Amino acid sequence: MKTVTLPIELTLDKHMFTSLYYYQSTKELAKQQIKLTKNVFSFLIDGQKEVFTNNSSFLIENSSFLLMKSGHCLMTEKLSSIHKNYKSVLLFFSNEEILQFIQKFDIKTSNSSVPQSAYSFQYDQFIKNYVNSLVDISRLSPSIQKKMIRTKFEEIMIYLVETNGTGFINSMMTHQSNSFQNFLSVVENNKLRKMTLKELAFLSNMSVSTFKREFEKHFHQSPSKWFLDKRLEHSAFMLKNNAKRPSEIYQEIGYENLSNFIYAFKTKFGVTPKQYQLD
Numbered sequence: 465m466k467t468v469t470l471p472i473e474l475t476l477d478k479h480m481f482t483s484l485y486y487y488q489s490t491k492e493l494a495k496q497q498i499k500l501t502k503n504v505f506s507f508l509i510d511g512q513k514e515v516f517t518n519n520s521s522f523l524i525e526n527s528s529f530l531l532m533k534s535g536h537c538l539m540t541e542k543l544s545s546i547h548k549n550y551k552s553v554l555l556f557f558s559n560e561e562i563l564q565f566i567q568k569f570d571i572k573t574s575n576s577s578v579p580q581s582a583y584s585f586q587y588d589q590f591i592k593n594y595v596n597s598l599v600d601i602s603r604l605s606p607s608i609q610k611k612m613i614r615t616k617f618e619e620i621m622i623y624l625v626e627t628n629g630t631g632f633i634n635s636m637m638t639h640q641s642n643s644f645q646n647f648l649s650v651v652e653n654n655k656l657r658k659m660t661l662k663e664l665a666f667l668s669n670m671s672v673s674t675f676k677r678e679f680e681k682h683f684h685q686s687p688s689k690w691f692l693d694k695r696l697e698h699s700a701f702m703l704k705n706n707a708k709r710p711s712e713i714y715q716e717i718g719y720e721n722l723s724n725f726i727y728a729f730k731t732k733f734g735v736t737p738k739q740y741q742l743d
Contacts, residue, residue: 467497467666470504471556481561482613485554486602492550493541497666500537502556503636505620506530507595511550514540516657517581518667519649524584529591531583531624533636534559536667538659553598557617562636565621573630579638585624594620643669647678655694658718661687696732699725703741710737 474485483502495516506513507529514523515530516538522530526544541550566573585591594616601612624632650668664687665675679687695717702708702716714725729737 467499469499469501471502471554474554480610480613481558482617483556484598484602484609484613484616485556486599487550487552487554489541489550490543490548492543493539495538495540495663497663498537498539500532500534502558503534503562504532504557505553505555506532507553507555507591507598509551509553509595509599510544510547511552512542512544513552514542515582516654516659516663516667518646519653520580520582521653521657522582522584527587528584529587529595531585531632531636533581535581536669537581538663538667553595553602555598555613555617555620559637561614561617562633565618566633568618569622571625571630571633573634573637579635580632581635583632583635585628590623594623644678647675648682651679655691656698656717692728693732696729699729699737700733700740703737707741710741 471483471485474487508524508526510526512523512525513530515521515532517532517535522528524530543550565571587595598616601609601616604612621633647668647670650664654664654667661672661675665672668675670678676687679685679690683690685693699713699717702713703710710726710729711722714722717725719725719728726736729740733740735743
């Protein structure tokens with residue numbers, strides 16, 4: 465799978481700290497590997513977006529927007545059921561721009577919140593009007609855009625600070641320097657999801673061979689065996705506590721068919737899922 469590097473591959477001016485892009489597509493995108501070299505606001509206008517980072521995941525429609533830190537993520541884009549297209553406005557900005565914002569407006573930050581790689585915010589009328597203004601600006605000449613974008617960046621940042629506090633700013637300025645902690649975060653946050661080793665390695669910023677080596681060194685099991693055990697343990701929990709039938713959960717934990725799930729469950733627990741549920 466090809467890795468897409470943004471905003472570089474959008475042919476935006478790489479020397480600009482802040483840049484704007486109005487993105488439209490009629491093709492769906494499934495778990496594309498994205499490398500963000502800058503932070504980005506992703507204002508969804510039409511369609512659906514799913515994002516996985518090293519420590520968070522989001523599924524949003526056009527009632528929400530995302531703030532994403534530079535780094536690696538997996539992204540899925542689905543077309544709207546009505547208009548059959550996907551639209552969003554992307555506002556890219558650098559860490560230098562955040563520092564200048566903090567200094568200019570004397571923003572008081574703290575390290576009390578847990579750092580996240582992405583945040584989701586709900587649209588309100590102000591945000592809707594703001595996004596419409598970004599669409600209008602995106603249609604202007606590059607020279608005019610360049611003069612206006614920093615002001616628009618400051619505008620959304622001021623609004624989010626006043627309505628949501630400064631926690632998201634703290635996360636944007638926190639560097640993920642510990643590669644091992646990043647690796648553990650990826651594993652723990654995705655242990656119940658259907659992800660390939662290549663996808664998990666990408667989120668960990670590792671090669672597949674390095675990921676497997678680090679995994680076996682820390683967990684003393686192969687990734688496939690460890691993830692299988694975690695999903696089977698979760699299926700046992702759902703059978704006991706959610707009163708779900710085996711036929712309702714096998715796909716949720718990553719099995720293609722019911723018979724394979726029953727066989728794996730019996731191998732681990734010594735009884736079939738139904739027998740386990742009735743015991």
